[in-house]
Amino acid sequence: MKKNEIDQLKLNFQQYLKDKGLACTSQRDAIIEHLVKETSHFNADTFVHSLQKKHLPVSRATVYRTLQHLEDAGIIREVAINTSQAYYEFTGRTTHHEHLVCENCGTIIEFVDDQLEERIEQIARLHHLSITRHTVQISGYCRSCHEKQ
Amino acid sequence: MKKNEIDQLKLNFQQYLKDKGLACTSQRDAIIEHLVKETSHFNADTFVHSLQKKHLPVSRATVYRTLQHLEDAGIIREVAINTSQAYYEFTGRTTHHEHLVCENCGTIIEFVDDQLEERIEQIARLHHLSITRHTVQISGYCRSCHEKQ
């Protein structure tokens, strides 16, 4: 991600905070700064750990609270990879996509498929649902895990 | 669901238990018996409550443990409707289907779409994933909730 894109993203979030009458704090800054350097998928726990590793002291509670704001702002979204923990992904980096998850090694492969997307919209229309979001997750064994068995 | 189908389902589960060297207890019997009379979607908590309402005394711990067995046996499956609680649905009743969920009233509409299913299988093949399962969830506002706003 280019520097000007990062800056743009930070501005977006700052604008969101301002619009909502929320403050722009050093912790929120550290979180959004850190976000773009993270892997594409993370949960609250891995996020807290990676912040601590970089000596950015942000409490767990603040991470949870800020993750909520980032989701509201549309900068991250929750994806149903794991049911016991909330998984997030950064949406700023790419266009909308879906996931293939290997049940053995946990690898996540992202994909984009126009035909699939279009069919989903058709289905929503057919059932008179005013669609706001959707998720597709395909689970199985990736090539190398499949060969090992 | 017809009586002989219910009996068949119970036999399936009993066979599964036997194969695994597990015991067939009155609690497990009560749970599977109750399952077919439940609404199509439920979670551990609603399940415990509805058992208690029918004066079937099964502890919460046993419900959790048995739900796990039922999932292993393929009689129920976990669906990612709600992230903070595990949601299950009974698979014996219908063929494979996906979900439309109203974000406002929580209504769940099930649908089957061959075109969508086929595309998902193609995508898995394309990425060399040996597919074991998949979920599609479309969220938005149902017709009546959309009109109210």
Added chain:
DNA sequence: TTGTGTGCAAAACATTTGCACACAT
């Protein structure tokens, strides 16, 4: 009888919240 299941209460997790103090506006 021998092993597995059950219920209870406690533990384990993930997440949220109340409160006193700190900081952004």
Added chain:
DNA sequence: ATGTGTGCAAATGTTTTGCACACAA
């Protein structure tokens, strides 16, 4: 200065687990 944010620890909600007793094989 005023209101919002933060960190801490405690509370919450869901699910899992250790243990003593009960039941199925």
